[in-house]
Amino acid sequence: MLKIMTRQRPGRRKARALATYLIDLSPDDMKRRLPEALRVYVDAMRYPRGTEEQRAALWLEHTRRAGWKSPGSRRPGRRRRPSQRHVHSLMTRLPTETPNAGVAQHLSRLAAFAVSADARPARLGFLGAALLTIGGLGAGSTRLHDPLLETLHLSWLRFGHGLVLSSILLWVGVATMLIAWLWLGRRVIDRTAGEYTMVATTGFWLAPLLLSVPLFSRDTYSYLAQGALLRDGFDPYVVGPVQNPNILLDNVSPIWTTTTAPYGPAFILVAKFVTMLVGDDVVAGTMxxxxxxxxxxxxLIWATQRVARHIGASPATALWVCVLNPLVIIHLMGGVHNEMLMVGLMMAGIALAFRQHPVWGVGLIAMAVAVKATAGLALPFVVWVWARQLRDRHDHPPVRAFALATAAPSRSWRRSSR
Incomplete structure (x- = not known):
């Protein structure tokens, strides 16, 4: 086992250091540190194949951060010979215990994270998102006639001093989330924040925004109006929302009232089903x-980690840049933009193409194009990756491999359309 670990090319130094550390652990020490070992293994299983070297690197990083000292380093005399039983107990016995972890165990882990020092940026970002939600009631993209605010006697937040207060809360929330994001980035650079921290922090920052009004954009109301067009028998690619007067039209930006739908048919169908479920209820439709x-x-979370591992980058850093970026959390999710769905499908297609599933990858990118056409920019790069895979797998010349990769999607499309 030690030989396998130390022969891995990347992370070889960490693997060797881990082997040295494990030599000095007694069975009692291993048992006492089992909860942390289980947590490390759960993180390690996020790697594509869960190789020993990757688990070794994670274990060493966690032990370094926790400040554990090897009990054998304090013993005088000669060190014991490497005990493969200790390595085996960590690397092979733990896998049989963690996959059976239930929902309660994951919730307890999340609760432990919430009160730990690692969650300080997450808690600060949660505060910023809460301020955004409160400030959005007055300074967000609210309805022109909002009976909900009137019922709660909060209409004063939209006018005069109330609007000033709402705007201050809104921009303080944005600044707070930016500070939390930069603080989290420092921890990512110092390697004190892993993938689980990134994913859990995403949940913390997103939770308050799920209840907010649309932020910095009125596109949501345009989506609902275009879905209502299709629901009521109009063609959204021929006429604009102005042809279907209703409550939804009152909240659409004037520039979009006479504009035909610029989005793909898949998203128009999603908007249609939403309006079929909620009718002309703007609040329920937005939610x-x-x-x-x-x-x-x-x-996006799933694909970002896998693409980062494929290119040899840090998954935690990739999540910090691509998922926790305020542009994604505040603008795409807070503003309810369909680019969130498009980017997620496109990234999943790229990840599948990297994992030797180019046909599925092209299919997901085609679905992303059916949401918004700009996702088609990823297709030439996927064909490039596919051509390289064909060249390496079948020893095709580059030109022939590129031709096969370009023609294969059209052949599969013709077969499916028969």
């Missing part, structure tokens, strides 16, 4: 549309 964007965020 449901935001929930429809959540799969895009989940796909």
């Amino acid at each position: 449901l549309l935001r929930l429809c964007m959540l799969p895009g965020l989940v796909l």
Whole structure:
């Protein structure tokens, strides 16, 4: 086992250091540190194949951060010979215990994270998101006639001094989230924040925004109006929302009232189903549309980690840049933009193409194009990756491999359309 670990090319120094550390651990020490070992293994299983070297690097990083000292280093005399039983107990016995962890165990881990020092940026970002949600009631993209605010006697937040107060809360929330993001970035650079911290922090920052009004954009109301067009028998690619007067039209920006739909048919169908479920209820439609964007965020998290590992980058850093970026959290999710769904599908397609599934990758990118056409910019790069895979797998010349990769999607499309 030690030979396997030390022969791995990347992270060889960490693997050797881990082997030295494990030599001095007694069975009692291993048992006492089992909870931390389980947590390390859960993180390690996020790697594609869960190789020994990757688990070794994670274990060493966690022990370094926790400040554990090897009990054998304090013993005088000669060190014991390497005990493969100790290595085996960590590397092979732990896998049989962690996959059976239930929802309660994951929730307890999340609760432990919430009160730990690692969650300080997450808690600060949660505060910023809460300020955004409160400030958005007056300074956000609210409805022109909002009976909800009137019922709660909060209409004063939209006018005069109330609007000033709402704007201050809104921009203080933005600044707070930016500070939290930069603080988290320092921890990522110092390697004191891993993938689990990134994913959990995403949940912390997103939770308050799920209840907010659309922020910095009125596109949500345009989505609902275009979905209502299709629901009521109009063609959104021929006429604009002005042809279907209703409550939804009152909240659409004037520039979009006479404009035909610039989005793909898949997203127009999503908007249609939302309006079929909630009717002309703007509040319920906005909330449901935001929930429809959540799969895009989940796909983005899943794909970002795998693409980062494929190119040899840090998954935690990639999550910090691509997922926790305020542009994603505040603008795409807070503003309820369909680009969130498009980017998630596109990134998932790229990740599948890297993992030797180019046909599925092209299919997901095609779905992203059906949400918004700009996702098609990723297709030439996927064809490039596919051509390289064909060249390496079948020893095709570059030109022939590129031709096969370009023609294969069209052949599969013709077969599926028969």
